[in-house]
Amino acid sequence: GAVVSQHPSWVICKSGTSVKIECRSLDFQATTMFWYRQFPKQSLMLMATSNEGSKATYEQGVEKDKFLINHASLTLSTLTVTSAHPEDSSFYICSARDARATARAKNIQYFGAGTRLSVL
Amino acid sequence: SQQGEEDPQALSIQEGENATMNCSYKTSINNLQWYRQNSGRGLVHLILIRSNEREKHSGRLRVTLDTSKKSSSLLITASRAADTASYFCATDGSNTGKLIFGQGTTLQVKP
Numbered sequence: 541g542a543v544v545s546q547h548p549s550w551v552i553c554k555s556g557t558s559v560k561i562e563c564r565s566l567d568f569q570a571t572t573m574f575w576y577r578q579f580p581k582q583s584l585m586l587m588a589t590s591n592e593g594s595k596a597t598y599e600q601g602v603e604k605d606k607f608l609i610n611h612a613s614l615t616l617s618t619l620t621v622t623s624a625h626p627e628d629s630s631f632y633i634c635s636a637r638d639a640r641a642t643a644r645a646k647n648i649q650y651f652g653a654g655t656r657l658s659v660l
Numbered sequence: 661s662q663q664g665e666e667d668p669q670a671l672s673i674q675e676g677e678n679a680t681m682n683c684s685y686k687t688s689i690n691n692l693q694w695y696r697q698n699s700g701r702g703l704v705h706l707i708l709i710r711s712n713e714r715e716k717h718s719g720r721l722r723v724t725l726d727t728s729k730k731s732s733s734l735l736i737t738a739s740r741a742a743d744t745a746s747y748f749c750a751t752d753g754s755n756t757g758k759l760i761f762g763q764g765t766t767l768q769v770k771p
Contacts, residue, residue, distance in 0.1 A: 546702070631700075
């Protein structure tokens with residue numbers, strides 16, 4: 541159980557185009573999902589918290605108009621990198637919390653496999 | 661901002677040996693978690709320890725927590741080549757569920 545599917549796993553795009561990344565919880569409901577960015581050999585940097593049915597909460601320094609997040613259902617959040625530039629090239633990872641988990645398990649995040657974005 | 665420091669940054673051991681990784685953090689926490697990441701993949705949850713707990717076990721994993729020193733350690737016993745991965749500690753100090761990740765330890769287990 542607790543599987544998160546992230547798609548696509550790898551995308552190459554031209555500078556100036558927009559790229560959408562999907563994050564789906566396959567066997568649980570997720571009122572809260574998280575989007576991270578990871579540079580090579582570095583840790584995860586939280587970009588934003590995605591809340592079902594409401595606006596995402598962005599971390600300081602993350603441009604909300606650049607990284608559009610939509611969480612329209614209990615199982616799907618999307619991250620759109622708008623007008624992508626080479627500096628946006630990175631590994632993007634989503635995670636989700638099980639809305640129905642109790643006690644200890646409610647604090648656990650389940651991660652997608654990540655999306656490697658390369659902007660030419 | 662990242663609040664966790666992990667030590668060592670890299671660790672190389674032989675199969676069968678034990679591996680110990682340490683994590684320090686800066687602010688008060690509700691719980692601390694350890695995650696594993698294979699190269700180029702997402703993270704997998706390993707174990708969670710609450711702030712009022714001192715030690716947790718799960719299979720070959722043993723986690724300790726010292727809130728007075730704001731530190732935690734992850735011990736992997738009888739390591740296997742398949743344990744080769746990066747290991748991250750993550751602290752949960754708010755009611756938002758946000759996790760703050762440490763810098764990670766890259767573990768290589770040689771067959």
